[in-house]
Amino acid sequence: MVNKLYFYCLALFVAPTFSAFGQTQPSQDENGYYLIESAEHLKWFRDQVNASEHEQVDTNGDGQINMDDDTVVRLNAKLTADIDLGGESWTPIGEYNNGEEPDEVRFGGYFDGQGHVIKGLNVQPIDGRQSYGLFGYVAWGVVKNLGIVGGTVTSKADDGQEYTGAISGMLSYGRIENCFSTATVSGTAEGSIGGLTGGMRKISSVSNSYNAGTVINPAGMAGGITGYIGSDASVYNCYNMGKVTGGAISGDDYSESTLRSGEEELPSIIDCYYLEGAGSGTLAKALSASDFVTTINEKLFTDPNNGEDFPWDGKANLAGDRLSVPTFDSSSVVEVPLDDDPTAMETIAKGESHIQAIDGRICITTSEPMKVRVVNIAGQTVRTVSLSDGYSEMTGLAEGVYIVVLEDGTCVKVLLR
Secondary structure, eight states, X not given: OHHHHHHHHHHHHHSOOBOTTSOBOOOBOTTSOEEEOSHHHHHHHHHHHHHSOOEEOOOSSSSSOOTTSOEEBOOOEEESSOEEOTTOBOOOBSBOOTTOTTTOBOBOSEEEEEEEEEEOOEEOOOTTOOEESSEEEEESOEEEEEEEESOEEEOOOOSSOOEXXXXXXXXXXXXXXXXXXXXXXXXXXXXXXXXXXXXXXXXXXXXEEEEOSOEEOSSSEEESSEEEEOTTOEEEEEEEOSOBSSBSSEEEETTSSOOOTTOTTSOEEESOEEETTSOBOSSSEEEOHHHHHHHHHHXXXXXXXXXXXXXXXXXXXXXXXXXXXXXXXXXXXXXXXXXXXXXXXXXXXXXXXXXEEETTEEEEEESXXXXXXXXXXXXXXXXXXXXXXXXXXXXXXXXXXXXXXXTTSOEXXXXXX
């Protein structure tokens, strides 16, 4: 009887713990970090964050908890292996809802990828949601040393503007450090769409990171790193080499004026570069492929301190018409096909034959009166007019690539020569 009781108790001790959601609970290290080594562990962590009550923490740094401090969900995790989500529909960790409680879930913990990647991320539109990504909302939290390989993040506007990025939908008083993405991120005209984060509010930052995925927003704000950057936010030492239908680094800024690095009450974009043909920008600098390789190797892939915590493994390399960019594993690189022609960006939408470019003019035929908006590849609206039914022409636009957006939702890319 004693032996049976002993083995029964031992079985209870070693048996894995399951949450109410059915996933296996990961173990914790001595500092309380959950050690995530599988997709089931990651789902469990997501569900714990999304179901947890917010707690008030010392967010203003005065050493005390008072009414000036925000409430967040402060759970911490580390990846101990690469994770494959297998393309299963993913509900983001946390949720942004314009500050309205109790619908908002603010992730305020630390998520350290430890040089691992997440594959097979598949985020699709969810009714009532405004923020999309691996994380929906990071507030007072940190995501670092993480790669998103492949996958798709797709959003739709629901009760207002949506924020969409591979790492996070919205970043507020939070940080993204040493991260990269090759995911395809797309949204609607009402959205802010970024390669890494959809929007940045308050004192938030993205640093030492790059995007090599496609970012698509036919008529809204799109950027290789962030779709929207607000007052006091900053992007430092970041690089975009993915195709973007908008700004190369940021799609829009708080003041709607030209960004100037470090200027008071304006966002800062410092030491940021993009590959020619991968977007456009006024602060970030476009570089040819050879200059891009030299710069990114010097500024991002060289450890000035020779420290053990430096995550990147390898150097960027240019061979023929292919750019190879390192990740956290020397055996795994990101391959970027070179194309300096911005007209070669992916098709945004299949339009009808009644919109075409002829001899530097945009020619439009509609069956009813309709509003039309013309957007350049920097994501800026350059012309808005109301057309009568029948045939119309738009002239006076400079040579270049434009997106013509009709009121009925038709979007067509045209090239004016």
